[in-house]
Amino acid sequence: MKIFQEIINFLFPSFCLRCKGSLSAEEALYCISCLKSLPILKAYCRTCGTPLNESLLQNFSQEELNFCGNCLSEKPPFDRVFLAFKYESPIRELILQTKFNEDYALSYQLGRLLRNILPVDPKHYDVVLPIPLHPLRERERGYNQSLLILWGFMGVRLQRDYLQRIRYTFPQSELSFSERKKNVKDAFAVRISLVGKKVLLLDDVMTTGETLKEASRALKDAGAREVHVLAVARA
Numbered sequence: 001m002k003i004f005q006e007i008i009n010f011l012f013p014s015f016c017l018r019c020k021g022s023l024s025a026e027e028a029l030y031c032i033s034c035l036k037s038l039p040i041l042k043a044y045c046r047t048c049g050t051p052l053n054e055s056l057l058q059n060f061s062q063e064e065l066n067f068c069g070n071c072l073s074e075k076p077p078f079d080r081v082f083l084a085f086k087y088e089s090p091i092r093e094l095i096l097q098t099k100f101n102e103d104y105a106l107s108y109q110l111g112r113l114l115r116n117i118l119p120v121d122p123k124h125y126d127v128v129l130p131i132p133l134h135p136l137r138e139r140e141r142g143y144n145q146s147l148l149i150l151w152g153f154m155g156v157r158l159q160r161d162y163l164q165r166i167r168y169t170f171p172q173s174e175l176s177f178s179e180r181k182k183n184v185k186d187a188f189a190v191r192i193s194l195v196g197k198k199v200l201l202l203d204d205v206m207t208t209g210e211t212l213k214e215a216s217r218a219l220k221d222a223g224a225r226e227v228h229v230l231a232v233a234r235a
């Protein structure tokens with residue numbers, strides 16, 4: 001792992017993408033003062049991830065935004081959501097680059113950036129997983145960008161194939177909101193028993209949340225006690 005990190009550091013010189021100042025060992029992509037310029041998602045429902053009006057933060061902290069109208073009418077299969085950014089520039093461009101430009105180092109650094117934004121400690125989970133790609137899509141793309149983001153976030157390599165994609169699905173971004181639920185139905189399988197386990201599941205972008213919901217259902221069916229989901233950005 002040390003060698004992997006050294007290669008990443010070599011490939012990715014540590015200068016802030018915005019002010020070009022040099023970064024400390026804890027900083028990634030942006031220095032602490034330029035973090036403030038990023039489209040951080042400040043107010044969202046902790047249960048379902050719906051973005052909420054920031055004026056709520058005058059009376060509540062983000063940790064107190066525990067429910068909204070959407071999840072009161074249909075409770076999602078996951079138990080808690082963590083979101084870092086709005087899906088806006090420059091985060092949108094960074095994510096697209098991790099998906100389509102084979103930018104391994106950028107994916108990893110994006111994961112490290114999350115550590116400076118989100119109050120999530122991976123050590124509090126028994127199992128931490130990325131949303132898997134179908135093996136055919138992974139072969140096409142060469143790697144799963146969510147796995148590399150997760151490595152950066154955790155600072156370690158981890159077991160990756162507990163959760164598998166067993167159906168080849170269309171990219172959710174090419175479908176209407178109403179088609180997305182059907183598209184990912186029964187797309188996931190879990191290869192181990194998760195009885196009593198607390199699981200953290202990571203995806204790059206959460207849009208309608210259908211992919212994260214379907215994967216969470218599979219994890220719960222395998223016995224997971226609690227499933228928390230984390231997405232880099234919310235569209």
Ligand SMILES: [Zn+2]
Nearest residue numbers: 016019031034
């Ligand atoms: Zn900077």
Ligand SMILES: [Zn+2]
Nearest residue numbers: 045048068071
């Ligand atoms: Zn909600």
